[in-house]
């Protein structure tokens with residue numbers, strides 16, 4: 001009875017309890033924020049690293065690339081049951097011209113939607129966001145609808161920005177918004193026009209069909225002739241205005257000057273679907289030639305994609321695999337011998353095969369096991385195609401192994417971050433411990449008094465244990481709530497700071513990602529609270545037990 | 560003569576100060592019967608507090624026997640020692656030792672609370688509070704019940720401490736220089752109070768360095784060179 005009573009009294013002594021609660025709250029919040037942000041950062045990097053290449057990557061052994069990739073993929077699926085999907089990829093470098101703007105870009109040749117089964121990476125798209133069957137040929141109506149939505153967004157932002165008082169208004173931003181708005185409207189109208197033309201051609205096709213279907217006597221060969229010519233001409237013109245599916249492009253959202261971000265964080269496109277761009281690249285696929293002249297082709301932009309990894313988004317365009325294979329001279333070479341038409345001398349090649357493993361085998365340990373099996377399959381496959389051994393892949397690597405080589409610095413960062421976690425957590429635990437220890441140490445004379453009036457040693461320990469537990473829990477609750485909301489709204493807080501004090505902690509190009517990670521894991525929270533409460537309890541218990549075990553008179557004399 | 564409430568035989572106590580042993584008590588024997596008011600007089604540092612602490616089970620002697628109400632202190636379990644401290648002994652300290660977090664009434668009631676299991680408390684609460692209020696009234700603290708110790712004068716604090724020592728109606732009241740920190744007038748008042756409690760049958764052992772104060776007692780002993788004379 002007296003234990004509970006005294007415990008409550010100590011809690012009601014505001015100053016004492018407040019110090020304890022505040023100490024715990026601050027420590028809990030601090031650790032939660034640091035751990036969540038850092039952890040989120042690492043998670044994002046890992047997710048990105050994995051997203052870039054799938055679970056397991058097979059790289060080309062030589063400069064000429066990997067041949068027989070489709071055969072190999074089929075073989076692999078038979079041979080290694082853990083493999084759920086594969087896709088070939090070509091990487092090359094090119095120059096992208098949009099209007100009179102030229103960007104150096106990484107050209108990524110992919111097969112859609114096949115690639116989506118391997119990586120979820122480019123699913124944050126403008127038009128086809130979240131489509132499981134995203135392709136280079138989405139319905140034109142969707143492009144129109146999406147572009148219209150974008151024009152509306154731009155209108156809204158323009159209204160919002162112009163409504164600001166003149167000293168806050170960013171004229172430069174308004175100008176850029178105006179250009180983006182005009183571009184989008186113009187592009188949308190083009191798309192509408194193309195859609196109409198398509199319908200016209202469609203109608204003519206039906207007419208032609210109908211005419212052809214008429215019995216011989218009624219059929220007008222002249223009409224058929226005329227319609228066929230018209231269809232061909234119209235299609236030609238249409239293909240010039242809107243390239244056929246092979247010549248479509250998905251832009252990375254972040255290419256310099258093709259999009260920008262408002263201070264509120266909205267992504268505004270200067271280039272929207274329907275825009276025609278020119279891509280030039282050096283065909284590196286054929287090792288023999290000594291002089292290389294660039295290959296150039298016109299593409300129609302049909303979408304843009306974002307990986308969240310700034311270095312990728314600011315420098316990558318995605319084009320159909322087979323098209324880039326052709327442009328980079330990585331297609332099949334046929335025999336020049338006229339006696340053997342259609343005989344392939346050099347097969348078509350890719351630069352990389354990306355492999356997705358079935359969900360149960362996605363852990364690091366399992367992946368290494370699967371990777372061994374893939375390597376064994378590579379060896380067997382190479383043995384079976386010895387004549388083309390130079391075009392065979394050399395070895396498979398898990399995404400982590402590949403990352404270790406290419407983004408090794410991040411691994412180092414990871415260790416650094418782990419050490420920082422450790423130090424911060426340790427300091428927090430020590431702080432909570434020290435403060436609680438101090439509080440009880442101040443109360444040792446009280447302990448002597450309680451003992452003198454007959455309180456037992458365990459009773460005294462329980463009083464302070466109760467005090468410690470209550471304040472530690474209250475502090476944890478406050479700290480968790482505070483920390484949680486801080487992390488949750490960390491980007492807004494940073495925007496706010498940037499607005500009022502003009503400094504940004506998180507620069508997009510420095511930290512790879514354009515947003516600070518803002519997720520809080522419940523397991524992290526649990527651990528932190530456990531740590532804080534344990535530190536508080538030990539801090540309380542140590543001096544309390546010490547004091548309780550003294551002769552009461554010693555506790556009374558304690559200074 | 561009835562059985563003594565305190566029977567100490569040859570108590571020894573020494574403190575280790577670095578390499579030298581400070582032999583404070585060198586065979587103190589003391590027997591106090593029920594209803595006695597014994598004053599122990601001695602110079603500062605002669606070991607008066609030490610003796611009182613041992614008798615009050617707040618400390619342990621190195622050698623010698625102590626029997627309280629017929630129980631050999633050496634044979635008591637820790638639980639029993641706690642219980643005796645709570646029920647049978649009331650202690651008044653030179654420096655009051657009130658709990659700053661509690662108000663006057665709560666400080667006084669505390670030993671009764673310690674003595675009582677949680678469920679029993681609800682039943683007894685009223686009676687004990689009434690008892691505490693009555694005690695405080697007798698000590699002239701009627702309108703200080705809700706005050707905090709730090710809001711009281713030294714004399715008032717000591718009176719609160721007396722009330723606390725008496726709340727469980729202990730068989731023995733031990734007072735360690737109860738007036739040591741008070742001016743002579745308040746000191747005399749406190750002595751008067753102790754005297755009235757003694758006249759009502761309360762056994763008291765008081766230590767002091769002031770022979771004048773000791774005059775209030777029924778028996779005066781002198782502590783010198785670690786022995787009682």
Ligand SMILES: Nc1ncnc2c1ncn2[C@@H]1O[C@H](COP(=O)(O)OP(=O)(O)OP(=O)(O)O)[C@@H](O)[C@H]1O
Nearest residue numbers: 574575583601602603604605606607608609610768
């Ligand atoms: N815990 C301790 N450690 C070391 N020495 C101690 C301890 N407690 C008491 N002493 C010493 O024992 C001697 C007796 O102390 P005690 O407090 O009993 O004296 P006292 O007679 O009560 O003095 P006063 O009248 O000043 O209160 C003193 O010299 C003191 O220094």
Ligand SMILES: [Mg+2]
Nearest residue numbers: 607608735736
């Ligand atoms: Mg003393």
